[in-house]
Amino acid sequence: MEGGRVWRRFRRNPLALAGALLIVLLLLFSLICPFLLPYDATRIELHNTFQPPGVFPHILGTDDLGRDMVARLSYGGRISLAVGLCVALGSAIVGALLGSVAGLYGGYVDTLISRVIDILLSIPLLPLLMVISGFVNVGPLELIAAMVLLGWMGVARLTRGAVLSLRDSEFVTAARAVGSGNGRIIIRHLLPNVLAPLTVATTLAVAWAILIESAMSYLGFGIQPPTPTWGNMLQGAQRYMRTAPWLAVLPGILIALTVTSFNFVGDGIRESMDPKLVGRL
Amino acid sequence: MIRRLLMSVLVLFGISIIAFSMIHLSPGGPTAIYAVSPNIDARQLERIEELLGLNDPLHIQYVKWFGGVLTGEWGFSYRDGRPVTEVILERVPNTVELTLASLIVAIGLGVPVGIFTASRAGTISRWIANMLTMTAISMPTFWLGLMVILLFAERLRVIPSGGMFTIGAEFSLADRLHHLIAPALVLGTPSVATWWRYTHSGMVEVMLEDYVRTARAKGLSERIVTYRHALKNVLITLVTLAGLSLPNLFSGALVTEAVFAWPGNGRLLVESLVRRDYPVVMGNFMVITLLVVAGNLLADVSYALVDPRVRFE
Numbered sequence: 118m119e120g121g122r123v124w125r126r127f128r129r130n131p132l133a134l135a136g137a138l139l140i141v142l143l144l145l146f147s148l149i150c151p152f153l154l155p156y157d158a159t160r161i162e163l164h165n166t167f168q169p170p171g172v173f174p175h176i177l178g179t180d181d182l183g184r185d186m187v188a189r190l191s192y193g194g195r196i197s198l199a200v201g202l203c204v205a206l207g208s209a210i211v212g213a214l215l216g217s218v219a220g221l222y223g224g225y226v227d228t229l230i231s232r233v234i235d236i237l238l239s240i241p242l243l244p245l246l247m248v249i250s251g252f253v254n255v256g257p258l259e260l261i262a263a264m265v266l267l268g269w270m271g272v273a274r275l276t277r278g279a280v281l282s283l284r285d286s287e288f289v290t291a292a293r294a295v296g297s298g299n300g301r302i303i304i305r306h307l308l309p310n311v312l313a314p315l316t317v318a319t320t321l322a323v324a325w326a327i328l329i330e331s332a333m334s335y336l337g338f339g340i341q342p343p344t345p346t347w348g349n350m351l352q353g354a355q356r357y358m359r360t361a362p363w364l365a366v367l368p369g370i371l372i373a374l375t376v377t378s379f380n381f382v383g384d385g386i387r388e389s390m391d392p393k394l395v396g397r398l
Numbered sequence: 399m400i401r402r403l404l405m406s407v408l409v410l411f412g413i414s415i416i417a418f419s420m421i422h423l424s425p426g427g428p429t430a431i432y433a434v435s436p437n438i439d440a441r442q443l444e445r446i447e448e449l450l451g452l453n454d455p456l457h458i459q460y461v462k463w464f465g466g467v468l469t470g471e472w473g474f475s476y477r478d479g480r481p482v483t484e485v486i487l488e489r490v491p492n493t494v495e496l497t498l499a500s501l502i503v504a505i506g507l508g509v510p511v512g513i514f515t516a517s518r519a520g521t522i523s524r525w526i527a528n529m530l531t532m533t534a535i536s537m538p539t540f541w542l543g544l545m546v547i548l549l550f551a552e553r554l555r556v557i558p559s560g561g562m563f564t565i566g567a568e569f570s571l572a573d574r575l576h577h578l579i580a581p582a583l584v585l586g587t588p589s590v591a592t593w594w595r596y597t598h599s600g601m602v603e604v605m606l607e608d609y610v611r612t613a614r615a616k617g618l619s620e621r622i623v624t625y626r627h628a629l630k631n632v633l634i635t636l637v638t639l640a641g642l643s644l645p646n647l648f649s650g651a652l653v654t655e656a657v658f659a660w661p662g663n664g665r666l667l668v669e670s671l672v673r674r675d676y677p678v679v680m681g682n683f684m685v686i687t688l689l690v691v692a693g694n695l696l697a698d699v700s701y702a703l704v705d706p707r708v709r710f711e
Contacts, residue, residue: 132529232408239409241649241690244667245416248683251671252420328538332653335540336668351541355657358548365548369541376536384532 126389133385147194204326207265212272220280320383493662503586508593516601534591543657560659641697
């Protein structure tokens with residue numbers, strides 16, 4: 118499937134297009150805003166706490182310590198988006214490699230990898246992550262690593278299935294005949310054929326990772342304050358809901374918007390790559 | 399079938415190893431709680447380690463510990479010294495209640511709407527449906543919960559803002575339901591979308607089958623064709639979905655319980671992690687996994703029961 122046709126179909130899907138636009142806007146907001154603002158996300162102004170939104174200079178208000186909400190939201194967006202993107206890319210790489218190894222080699226290797234996939238898939242992820250971060254002090258990097266280690270199975274299954282069906286095809290035999298090793302066959306010949314479903318899975322995984330990270334941080338087991346993320350901003354907000362509802366509303370809107378956008382885009386790519394799906398809910 | 403069972407046992411075995419190593423990797427190890435006490439000196443600490451068998455090789459400790467787990471000796475809570483099994487088991491019914499209630503919400507709303515939208519499929523209705531379901535799936539449940547509390551408990555004051563019953567009041571079913579409705583709706587919302595999608599696409603597909611055309615040709619009313627003939631075949635997918643969504647709902651319940659102060663296993667997990675009550679954490683984690691694995695198994699079994707074509711090879 119060449120790119121041009123996919124893009125033409127994608128362009129005709131208003132939801133996916135709106136999602137892509139929103140993602141660009143959110144990325145710009147969180148990348149550029151911290152440079153434009155005179156405030157740091159952690160600067161405390163104790164004479165300026167709980168300022169409601171709409172008043173200059175704190176356009177979206179301030180929180181319980183007088184920190185500027187625009188600064189915190191944009192800075193938190195960097196962390197949340199970075200975690201989402203890194204986890205999705207990381208699990209795509211790990212999953213694609215393990216999946217293609219399992220599919221290409223078969224035998225014991227395949228059985229081993231498949232059983233590990235089965236076991237990991239039946240362990241509830243969120244409680245396990247919570248327990249891990251309860252024992253080990255978790256920073257953004259550790260959290261990403263843990264989520265990749267527990268999140269690669271979907272991609273691996275998908276890749277394994279595709280590789281199994283391609284393993285005995287002529288172009289693989291031809292590559293082998295000219296002396297290509299297994300590594301070269303996987304990277305140069307097999308993975309390009311799985312790229313389409315892989316892209317979809319990775320896009321949807323970004324949404325999933327952002328949701329999990331924000332849930333963890335909300336419960337207090339993800340990334341710890343003072344580093345703001347959309348999730349841990351909500352954690353403190355629950356206490357002040359009566360007096361300062363905007364603290365609870367704003368970060369949640371951004372989480373919901375981001376996750377929805379990635380889901381729409383992922384779904385849009387899927388539909389434009391597989392014409393059979395068009396017209397189905 | 400036996401393979402599935404073996405698989406589940408293997409999963410639980412793996413979890414037990416994770417649990418065991420967590421206890422030993424925890425900061426300060428299993429005796430940390432004694433080490434900080436000013437009344438215990440180094441000699442006594444050694445004696446405690448000796449008595450608890452902590453000087454044995456790790457694999458022997460594991461066998462002993464696993465034997466204890468199997469016979470129901472899960473240790474004692476660091477907080478109040480109650481047996482871990484007791485602390486955990488009193489929470490299980492609450493989590494199960496919340497999960498089942500949200501499953502009822504999801505099915506009760508999702509399936510009828512799915513049948514309805516499938517009967518009048520068009521481009522615009524499809525976009526609206528697509529947008530609504532996607533938004534519902536993408537909504538972070540904890541934030542949805544916060545918004546529900548903000549709007550209905552803080553502003554409108556029509557529901558309680560948390561808990562399972564009014565403290566100090568006599569038991570009454572109405573009071574229980576009053577507390578249950580908000581968390582069940584919030585936990586069920588993402589699943590409503592899933593149920594809707596599955597029902598919709600299942601119905602659209604089945605309605606094109608030959609036997610449905612035959613039924614229509616016989617002169618049966620659209621109503622009977624829909625409910626008697628088409629829905630029956632869609633039910634097969636829906637039964638699987640029920641099993642598949644149980645694990646998701648259990649995981650989601652963890653977060654929802656935290657938002658609504660619902661005294662279930664999820665809230666217990668959060669509480670015990672904050673208190674560093676490791677025996678309760680590990681026991682609770684194992685119970686949650688057990689519930690999820692049981693849900694998966696239930697899905698497989700019910701699938702085979704509903705669809706005679708399915709046989710486990």
